[in-house]
Amino acid sequence: MDFSGTSDPYVKVYLMPDKKKRFQTQVHRKTLNPVFNETFIFKVPYSELPSKTLTFSVYDFDRFGKNDQIGQLQVPLNSVDLGEVVRLTRCIQPPPENRLGEVCLALRYVPNKNKLNVVVMEAKNLKKMDVIGLSGEHAWT
Numbered sequence: 521m522d523f524s525g526t527s528d529p530y531v532k533v534y535l536m537p538d539k540k541k542r543f544q545t546q547v548h549r550k551t552l553n554p555v556f557n558e559t560f561i562f563k564v565p566y567s568e569l570p571s572k573t574l575t576f577s578v579y580d581f582d583r584f585g586k587n588d589q590i591g592q593l594q595v596p597l598n599s600v601d602l603g604e605v606v607r608l609t610r611c612i613q614p615p616p617e618n619r620l621g622e623v624c625l626a627l628r629y630v631p632n633k634n635k636l637n638v639v640v641m642e643a644k645n646l647k648k649m650d651v652i653g654l655s656g657e658h659a660w661t
Contacts, residue, residue: 526550528581531640535562536573547581552646562636570598576623591620602629621646
């Protein structure tokens with residue numbers, strides 16, 4: 521945990537159950553409401569989509585220590601219609617006892633190329649992970 525009252529968030533995206541293939545957004549410094557707008561493409565045949573789950577893990581970057589996981593959300597692909605672009609805003613888990621923020625994303629499947637396009641657009645109202653004015657760098661005076 522850092523000291524600024526903000527976070528240095530980034531998101532890791534997995535297409536489960538295969539956790540080997542993952543993507544990661546850029547780190548956004550000193551914000552609880554980062555705008556990512558980053559697109560990632562998973563190659564996957566259409567017939568396999570119903571058995572897949574997109575997992576978004578949100579972290580607070582820590583330059584000198586272990587990055588803190590803020591939370592995660594999962595989107596089972598059998599629960600969304602990928603015939604069109606899907607825009608979702610879902611709460612980061614684990615609610616209900618702690619509201620950790622939200623992640624906004626868009627999904628689009630391109631059948632003729634067997635590609636699932638995933639856009640991590642932004643996060644909102646992230647949990648504060650820093651405590652006093654210095655984000656992720658533990659600067660001492």
